[in-house]
Amino acid sequence: MRTEQSISDIILRVAHVMIEELKLEDVTPKTFDPDIDLVDEIGIDSMDLATVALVLQDEYGMRFDEDDYPGLTTIRLIAEYIKDALS
């Protein structure tokens, strides 16, 4: 339960950062589908994803590998990556 809560918190935070940094409209952290494909459905590109990764690194005190973040194309995948890095 705690683990699940934890990933949910991270998902909400990642969604918040994404909305803030990329100025996404008509979506809130709670309504942001964590499994939606950010590239196909939202139109996010590599520069956007790099920006979000840099901000999240600061927030969580962890590091994304340059080769890994381009493959993290849903909020859930990003959150799981962060969780793994923190554990």
Added chain:
Amino acid sequence: METANNQKNRRNNEDGKWKFSEILADPIVRERWEKVRKFFFLRESTYDMSNHCNIRCEGCYYFEGNKQFTAEIQDPLLWQELMKKEKKRGITYVVLAGAEPSLVPSLLAVCYQEIPLGCIASNGLNKISPLVDYNIHISVWGNDETSLRVRRAKNMLQRQVDNYRNDPRAIFVYTFTRENIDEVFEVAAFLKKNDCRLTFNMFSSPVGYKGGLRHTEESLSRTREAMLTLLAEYPNHVLFSHYNAVAHTHQYGLHVLYDCPYPRMNPSTDIGLGRSFRQYRTDLTWDRNMACCVPDTDCSDCRHYAAGSAVVTAKLFRHAADPETFKAWLDYVDTYLSVWVRGYPKGKNLCNHIMCPPKAETRLKN
């Protein structure tokens, strides 16, 4: 190549690494970051417009490989249809290139009508209608004597300037070859006198090229010196930065230094250029295995300015390592936008010393 300035910038926190927020804490850096990031929406593709040209230059990319033999589609309606499809798949920026786009004005007009951000690569011998409000890159390969020899065109620079003096779309692009390095000074002085803006390109050998224009370590070093001298001498007319000079005159080409993300060198279709970039031929087809901004270039020798504009810019993550490296990258992106985007004003460079491309040292040891 790392300078004392950079060493001083080293952080001494728990892991010795800079947070992105700390790098952005400098208001000048933050302001430049906000300025350039507004253009992250640009998604480019390139298009060959004609299979004929009014001159024939030694080492021209267009007349290498098979693309020169493809049929030429000159029907504006078919081009308009293509542009509509391109827009639909997310392309926001077009580069209209080979062989000579000024020879097909009706096609330029329909492209501009559908996708209003873009650039035309031209030899500058024909005037392009002011209604096509793209940036125009006018290629210069040396002084008029050299142009006559390599491009078989008389009084080339004077004719180019006559056509594009006082035209805010025009950027003159001086391509450094092994043989024309010293000529850049007279060319730059002439362009400055005529209030024309100038940036630099590097001759990058086509596959199999055996001619005398290919750069050597010595010519790369002399070219860098010339670039930096002119940047200092004409800061308001030369669109360039120290880091541009480093990236384009390094002994290793762009692919080795930055991992070229164009489809030709990048099998991934997940995100970025590997996903969206196409290079259309004159018959409106494209081939993923050939798709990059300078097809038929020998990738190991590629230092082309158009390639760098995408290849270096795409490496934001890698350059957000410390303040000086990030400033160098911001200068590069600011330069790229001022060269390619109509009306984008070049800011003052933030990093006026030599910075080593990040990861380059590790990479070159392996």
